[in-house]
Amino acid sequence: MFSFVRIVVSSFLRYRLPTALLLAAIVVELAYETFMPLSFKFIIDFAIVPREYTLLVIILCLMVSGALASVVIGILRDRMFTKLGSRIVTDYYKQLFEKLQSLPTEFYHRTNGGDIVSRFNNDLISIDTFIMLIPYALLSLFGLIFNVAVLFILQWQLALIAVIGLPLCLVGPKLFGPKAYDASYKLKEEQANIATAVQENVSAQPVIKAFGLQSLFIKRFDDHMTHYRNLSSRSSFSNFLIDRTTNMGTMILNLTTICVGSLLAYHGILSIGSLLAFSSILISLSYLVAAITWLAPQFIQATSGMQRVRELLEEQPSIYDSETARDLPHFERGIEFREVKFGYTPEQLSLNGISLTIPKGTYAAFVGASGSGKSTIINLLMRFYDPQQGAVLYDGTDIRQIALQSLRSQIGIVFQESFLFRSSIRENIRLGKPEASDEEVVQAARSAEIHDFIMSLPDGYDTDVGERGGRLSGGQRQRVAIARAIIREPAILILDEATSALDPATEVAINATLQRLTARRTVISVTHRLASAEHADCIYVLNQGEVAEQGSHQQLLKLPAGRYKQSWQKQTGFEISEDGYHVEVSAERLKLFPIFADMDDSFLQGISHFFATESYAKDRTIIHEGDPGDKFYVIVRGKVEVLKKDELGGNARVAVLSDGDFFGEVALLRNVPRTASIQTLTPVVFITLQREFFQDLLKHAPHLAEFMESRSK
Numbered sequence: 229m230f231s232f233v234r235i236v237v238s239s240f241l242r243y244r245l246p247t248a249l250l251l252a253a254i255v256v257e258l259a260y261e262t263f264m265p266l267s268f269k270f271i272i273d274f275a276i277v278p279r280e281y282t283l284l285v286i287i288l289c290l291m292v293s294g295a296l297a298s299v300v301i302g303i304l305r306d307r308m309f310t311k312l313g314s315r316i317v318t319d320y321y322k323q324l325f326e327k328l329q330s331l332p333t334e335f336y337h338r339t340n341g342g343d344i345v346s347r348f349n350n351d352l353i354s355i356d357t358f359i360m361l362i363p364y365a366l367l368s369l370f371g372l373i374f375n376v377a378v379l380f381i382l383q384w385q386l387a388l389i390a391v392i393g394l395p396l397c398l399v400g401p402k403l404f405g406p407k408a409y410d411a412s413y414k415l416k417e418e419q420a421n422i423a424t425a426v427q428e429n430v431s432a433q434p435v436i437k438a439f440g441l442q443s444l445f446i447k448r449f450d451d452h453m454t455h456y457r458n459l460s461s462r463s464s465f466s467n468f469l470i471d472r473t474t475n476m477g478t479m480i481l482n483l484t485t486i487c488v489g490s491l492l493a494y495h496g497i498l499s500i501g502s503l504l505a506f507s508s509i510l511i512s513l514s515y516l517v518a519a520i521t522w523l524a525p526q527f528i529q530a531t532s533g534m535q536r537v538r539e540l541l542e543e544q545p546s547i548y549d550s551e552t553a554r555d556l557p558h559f560e561r562g563i564e565f566r567e568v569k570f571g572y573t574p575e576q577l578s579l580n581g582i583s584l585t586i587p588k589g590t591y592a593a594f595v596g597a598s599g600s601g602k603s604t605i606i607n608l609l610m611r612f613y614d615p616q617q618g619a620v621l622y623d624g625t626d627i628r629q630i631a632l633q634s635l636r637s638q639i640g641i642v643f644q645e646s647f648l649f650r651s652s653i654r655e656n657i658r659l660g661k662p663e664a665s666d667e668e669v670v671q672a673a674r675s676a677e678i679h680d681f682i683m684s685l686p687d688g689y690d691t692d693v694g695e696r697g698g699r700l701s702g703g704q705r706q707r708v709a710i711a712r713a714i715i716r717e718p719a720i721l722i723l724d725e726a727t728s729a730l731d732p733a734t735e736v737a738i739n740a741t742l743q744r745l746t747a748r749r750t751v752i753s754v755t756h757r758l759a760s761a762e763h764a765d766c767i768y769v770l771n772q773g774e775v776a777e778q779g780s781h782q783q784l785l786k787l788p789a790g791r792y793k794q795s796w797q798k799q800t801g802f803e804i805s806e807d808g809y810h811v812e813v814s815a816e817r818l819k820l821f822p823i824f825a826d827m828d829d830s831f832l833q834g835i836s837h838f839f840a841t842e843s844y845a846k847d848r849t850i851i852h853e854g855d856p857g858d859k860f861y862v863i864v865r866g867k868v869e870v871l872k873k874d875e876l877g878g879n880a881r882v883a884v885l886s887d888g889d890f891f892g893e894v895a896l897l898r899n900v901p902r903t904a905s906i907q908t909l910t911p912v913v914f915i916t917l918q919r920e921f922f923q924d925l926l927k928h929a930p931h932l933a934e935f936m937e938s939r940s941k
């Protein structure tokens with residue numbers, strides 16, 4: 229609590245003049261408010277009883293002008309304070325937001341989005357509410373001190389009783405304050421959990437609907453609510469107890485002093501005017517104590533809110549410019565990974581001793597199965613993380629010795645799903661180079677081959693792209709993202725699965741654009757789709773965090789039984805029509821599936837005509853665990869995840885499948901329930917074969933039917 233007061237005081241001290249004026253205004257108001265009850269003594273004892281008319285008029289005039297001055301000064305103070313208070317609060321918002329910009333990717337991987345948002349939504353708002361009450365708090369606190377001082381001037385014995393009794397009022401806050409603080413802090417944590425749960429639930433609606441998980445999530449939310457209810461009632465009850473016990477204290481105090489005061493007045497020890505002044509000061513004291521107890525819960529909420537805000541402000545970024553960091557001069561020679569070992573967690577290495585060099589002006593592609601470490605290469609190249617061993621070097625300089633801003637300003641990156649901000653197309657492109665002229669924006673859009681489309685829109689470059697770019701198609705979004713990356717004329721262009729989430733026709737078109745754009749540039753591409761890497765100068769095939777093979781497409785195809793060759797064979801053999809709605813598969817390719825491996829070519833030729841093409845958007849559940857199985861699926865393009873129900877009723881990912889992978893072969897032979905659910909992670913094109921067609925064909929080849937049966941047993 230003291231640190232909260234210290235932080236608030238230091239925030240005010242940054243604005244010394246307005247703070248000094250504010251305090252002066254408060255002193256004037258206090259003087260008037262304390263004088264008011266005291267006026268009874270002067271009016272009765274010095275003017276009415278001795279019948280001093282002139283003095284009476286002077287006192288009344290003083291009271292009226294004092295009231296007027298107090299009102300005017302009060303309004304000025306309100307005006308001044310609202311400006312000062314909101315400036316201080318916006319400073320906190322800014323500090324927190326700036327902090328978020330400085331925190332590394334690793335922080336965002338381990339922190340819930342809802343928790344961060346809740347620090348803005350709940351914690352800063354409780355601080356805001358209390359700061360706006362500060363003048364009121366100061367008036368109440370200093371009012372208490374001023375009034376007690378006046379009591380001593382009036383009658384010290386009686387004042388002593390009041391002062392001894394005052395701590396009675398503080399018993400409640402002392403006893404219940406820590407409990408209220410604790411409950412308030414936990415309540416805020418739970419509010420953050422609820423925000424996270426709601427945020428996750430909204431994003432996961434397609435999965436929730438597809439798997440019929442509504443009741444499971446309602447049950448989980450109920451658990452949150454039970455916890456929230458308990459914490460909320462604990463927090464409020466502690467605050468009520470503080471309020472109630474303080475009021476009891478003031479009641480006892482008032483009663484005692486009024487009784488004693490009346491007895492003193494009866495015996496002529498205290499004048500009537502003093503008794504009246506005394507009791508009205510006591511009444512205002514009770515109001516002040518009530519005000520302070522009303523403020524206590526706000527103070528407690530703000531203190532626990534400030535604790536959570538400070539936790540975030542004190543978060544130490546793991547990636548920052550070292551004191552010796554220098555700007556990277558224009559990128560000239562190349563990038564080197566030297567014996568790089570890196571793991572996101574101590575238990576698992578995601579890159580295990582990577583050594584390679586990418587010379588300037590070349591195209592390097594990283595390919596490999598899901599989880600092989602492709603994205604991790606980019607995370608280290610961008611210095612989102614630092615390696616635990618070895619080093620990443622640009623032009624021979626360790627990346628840790630390069631100023632981050634100068635490094636990233638030379639890199640343009642296109643992600644798999646490029647985030648567009650809710651503003652115009654022009655502004656989205658310009659984000660790549662904030663100082664770019666309109667001509668440069670148009671030039672970048674032309675290079676990304678989206679200028680004509682933009683010009684066909686009624687608002688052209690001023691068209692609002694909608695939330696996350698939702699008013700544009702996936703391909704258009706990606707082209708805007710390409711324009712955003714190249715407007716800065718980056719020395720290095722990074723493509724992180726840049727075309728993987730697109731439908732086949734759009735993918736082909738954007739790959740063609742990229743091929744034109746990437747000529748003579750240093751390009752680093754990460755992709756699971758080998759066709760996108762075919763033209764690279766060097767392809768690195770990653771396997772479990774190591775480079776398993778490297779070389780050009782032709783060199784890699786020559787490696788006998790090489791990983792690349794196998795993956796290439798797996799991903800090729802499909803002919804996709806231009807619109808992407810029809811896929812032909814060759815008999816040769818079918819032979820690579822174990823179920824067809826021993827069948828003769830003419831039979832496979834026959835089967836190939838019975839494959840249907842099916843396309844699905846991202847986040848669709850195409851197979852539910854337990855459903856009857858009647859189809860064999862081959863992924864022509866795209867990624868799916870295989871999910872199995874866990875003990876808690878949720879779905880656990882057991883594998884990720886991509887181009888050339890297949891599932892459900894047993895469904896060709898008999899009707900067995902699906903053993904897992906399949907959900908698309910990107911738009912996916914499948915070819916599928918129905919059991920009834922396959923079985924019909926088998927009828928014409930009885931020897932194969934027998935063979936298949938024997939294999940399946």
Ligand SMILES: Nc1ncnc2c1ncn2[C@@H]1O[C@H](COP(=O)(O)OP(=O)(O)OP(=O)(O)O)[C@@H](O)[C@H]1O
Pocket residue numbers: 337572573578596597598599600601602603604605756884
């Ligand atoms: N933030 C993270 N925290 C912990 N482990 C991670 C994290 N990101 C990736 N990993 C792990 O590191 C390994 C390499 O992951 P990476 O994302 O680089 O693979 P990838 O080849 O890009 O896979 P994909 O093609 O599925 O994106 C995987 O085992 C993955 O589980």
